[in-house]
Amino acid sequence: MSAALIYGGSFEFLLIGLATAAAPLASIATTAFMVNVRHVFYALSSPCTAYGTFALSDETYALTAGEEARSWAGRRILWLQFLMHLYWAGSATARALLGSLFPEGxxxxxxxxxxxxxxxxxxxxxxxxxxxxxxxxxxxxxxxxxxxxxxxxxxxxxxxxxxxxxxxxxxxxxxxxxx
Structure with missing residues (x-):
């Protein structure tokens, strides 16, 4: 579930540690900002929709920052972002399900x-x-x-x-x- 709402791999891993350590909300917010501040710069060269800004990732930016991709329509980029987000959430769900198959020991x-x-x-x-x-x-x-x-x-x-x-x-x- 968190992979669908928190679309930032490195922060998702950090959040687990912060949550288990019962870190204060201000520390979690500061960490989230520091880890993901680069996305502000990505958003300057991306289709300006609420979902498009949320779904920015390093991988999407890498695919769309090249010379060839500059001619792509905003709709194509949004579909790319959606499919990458779907892949991220789907693979996280699959990993969780597969992980539950491992014995406790x-x-x-x-x-x-x-x-x-x-x-x-x-x-x-x-x-x-x-x-x-x-x-x-x-x-x-x-x-x-x-x-x-x-x-x-x-x-x-x-x-x-x-x-x-x-x-x-x-x-x-x-x-x-x-x-």
Missing amino acids: VTGLDFALTTLFTVLALDALRELRDDLPTPALALLSAVAARLLFPGQLLLAAFALFTAELPARRCTTGKRARHA
Whole structure:
């Protein structure tokens, strides 16, 4: 059910942890804003409907930001968004149903998501061989946040990394490449 109402994968995962920790509503709202603020910029180049703004995702933006997609009608983009949202909610429901089939004593499955992100990070690192300072800054941000703000690790790491990128650009004159 939450996948249909909260169409933001990373925030949906964060919300589970925040809810189980009984985080204050203000903390949940701030976290939701920080995680999804990029969608404000996506919305500037998207069909302006209430659902179109809600259904923006990184994947939809990636598909519609290219040169060829600029000629697409707004209706086509809205259908794309709807189908991606339907896929997200449907696959989340299927995962929940399949997950309920696992017996109670099975352990270690919670590590699968961590493993997935580790593999994705390693693949991205291979792509960034000529741009090693960017992942190094990300790692430095995480370590510094862990040492300086252990209770607010994620927010502090994001803030530090965001502050370091413009400084890096000013010193090197290069933009960070995106994988």
